[in-house]
Amino acid sequence: MDCGNPDTTVCDADPFYFPADTMECHVCFASAIATEQTIQCQGGRSTTGKENGPCDSLSASRTEGEWYRMDQIFAKNNREACFALQLSRIPLFHIATTVGPCVILVVLMIITFIMPMDKGDRISFGVTIQLSMVVSLVFVTEVLPVKGALPFFATLIIVCMGLMGVFLFFTIAIIIIHDKQGSLSPAKKTFFLRYMSRMLLLGDLSHLTERESKETGPVKQDIFELTNDAFNPDDVTAIDGEGFAQIEFGNDSRKHQSSGLESNMLSCLSKLMSSVDELTKALNHEEEEVTDYTLLADVLDRLCLVLYIVSIAAAIPMTMYLGK
Numbered sequence: 001m002d003c004g005n006p007d008t009t010v011c012d013a014d015p016f017y018f019p020a021d022t023m024e025c026h027v028c029f030a031s032a033i034a035t036e037q038t039i040q041c042q043g044g045r046s047t048t049g050k051e052n053g054p055c056d057s058l059s060a061s062r063t064e065g066e067w068y069r070m071d072q073i074f075a076k077n078n079r080e081a082c083f084a085l086q087l088s089r090i091p092l093f094h095i096a097t098t099v100g101p102c103v104i105l106v107v108l109m110i111i112t113f114i115m116p117m118d119k120g121d122r123i124s125f126g127v128t129i130q131l132s133m134v135v136s137l138v139f140v141t142e143v144l145p146v147k148g149a150l151p152f153f154a155t156l157i158i159v160c161m162g163l164m165g166v167f168l169f170f171t172i173a174i175i176i177i178h179d180k181q182g183s184l185s186p187a188k189k190t191f192f193l194r195y196m197s198r199m200l201l202l203g204d205l206s207h208l209t210e211r212e213s214k215e216t217g218p219v220k221q222d223i224f225e226l227t228n229d230a231f232n233p234d235d236v237t238a239i240d241g242e243g244f245a246q247i248e249f250g251n252d253s254r255k256h257q258s259s260g261l262e263s264n265m266l267s268c269l270s271k272l273m274s275s276v277d278e279l280t281k282a283l284n285h286e287e288e289e290v291t292d293y294t295l296l297a298d299v300l301d302r303l304c305l306v307l308y309i310v311s312i313a314a315a316i317p318m319t320m321y322l323g324k
Contacts, residue, residue: 011085015144016324018151019094028082058086066090094143099153102136105129106160106312112171113305117178117297126168133161155323159315163308170304178297189292192299200302205295 011025058070064087072084112126137157144151150158184192193206 015151016149018140018144018153019089019091019099021089021151023087025085025087026082027085028076028080030080061088063090066093098136098140098143102133102153102157102160105132105136109164109167109308110305112167113301113308117175117301122171122175123168126164126171130161130164130168133157133164137161149323152320152323156315156319159319160312163311163315167304167308170300174297174300174304177293177300180293181291182293184292184296188296192296193292196303197295197299200299200306202299202302205299208290208295 009025009027011023013021013023015021055073055075058072061068061070063069066089068088068090070086072086074082074084076082109126109129112122112129115122115125137154140151140154140157144154183189189206193208194204197203197205
């Protein structure tokens with residue numbers, strides 16, 4: 001308690017547990033006459049009978065602004081008459097306006113590691129979340145009185161912002177690795193794409209590139225052969241007597257009325273159209289080429305996600321212990 005003047009009493013608050021912090025103030029009065037006097041607290045109620053309860057017991061809790069208030073009157077060492085005031089902050093408003101949005105932002109940071117690398121901008125998304133956390137920190141510091149120590153929640157926001165910044169740098173490195181070409185060494189491929197991917201519940205990725213090459217190789221070869229055979233004149237049958245040319249391509253059999261060179265041109269055009277259709281279908285089903293570095297980026301991305309969740313969970317008790 002700090003008594004600056006006879007009409008003002010100031011109590012220092014401890015906002016470490018904001019928004020669930022409490023404050024207790026004691027105001028004591030003693031006789032200025034140097035005589036042997038004894039102050040005792042009677043068992044009855046105060047003169048008003050409404051604001052304060054019996055001596056040495058707290059009154060019923062009532063709302064005062066954003067606080068729950070309880071009062072107590074007691075005698076200290078039979079020499080002082082004391083009045084105690086206990087205040088407990090109502091946390092619902094600050095949980096809805098400050099704590100809740102910060103928790104949502106911390107969870108939304110997980111989307112940075114789930115978002116596909118070739119779609120959207122991970123870095124701008126993460127920076128936007130960090131700026132939102134700065135706004136929440138400014139709001140917390142404006143609500144609380146300026147003191148030497150920050151409350152636990154404000155310190156936790158700073159720690160989370162630092163972790164977000166660190167993992168954003170990791171995300172930049174993963175994006176660079178994802179775009180690299182080439183193959184990994186056998187040792188790295190075994191460690192990252194086999195053992196670590198299994199630990200991260202991604203399965204064995206060490207043989208995926210080999211399987212993809214085996215699957216896409218025959219398709220490309222079939223497309224090449226199909227294109228080269230598009231103008232093979234052996235597939236055109238002879239023209240019948242009525243001037244119709246029989247054109248056969250696969251299971252497709254057509255007749256066109258033509259003669260001589262025109263029938264050959266129609267035959268080639270028909271086969272070309274069919275070849276284009278087959279080529280389009282084959283290209284649509286052909287999967288994107290998967291390299292070792294693409295799979296390595298997926299493994300590191302999942303690793304960053306796990307480390308981020310573990311770091312946030314560990315930051316809560318560590319911040320509580322170090323801050324207090």
